[in-house]
Amino acid sequence: MPTLWQSKELSFEAIGQELQALLESLTSMSELIRQIGEDQTLATVKEVIEVFAENSTKIREEIVSLTGLMIHKLQSMMQHFEGRNKMKLGPQKDILRMLHEFASDIDESLVRGKERSERARKQVANVSWFSPFI
Known part of the structure; x- marks a missing residue:
């Protein structure tokens, strides 16, 4: 449930674009490694790039x-x-929106439950000084 709030911002399109950009960067690094070849003056740089890649x-x-x-x-x-x-329910956004609303309702219920619990605890505390007389 904690990551449900973040799912609202999820975009498979954006993930795909980022993955494509990463792939292009890795291809560029591979090309750079190939260009460096056996040049000993750049051996350390090549090693760092290889590990990073x-x-x-x-x-x-x-x-x-x-x-x-x-x-x-x-x-x-x-x-x-x-x-x-x-x-048909529609695209992923509808599902994620629905889950987000569900999580929001659960959070609201938890807050209301805690408030009721606190009020009940205070009522018991206020009445408890009568206990010796009852």
Whole structure:
């Protein structure tokens, strides 16, 4: 639930664009590594770029995997709601908006519950001084 609020800002288009930019950067780094070749004066720079490129590639692969998982789960959720409502629910934004509203309702309920609890606790505290006389 804590990440549900952030899901409202989620855009698979933006993720795709960022992944494409990362891929282009990795391609540029690979080209730079190739251009450096065996030049010993740039060996340290080449090593740093290789390590960075390797780490970046792993991160990109993780992001691609997680994005695929998110898309799969979102599609499953949309199919679930479509089946239950016997109508198409619409794009991911509708699902995420609905989940956001649900989380907001839960938060409001928790706040109201805490307020009631606090009022009840205070009422008991106010009445408790009568206990010895009852």
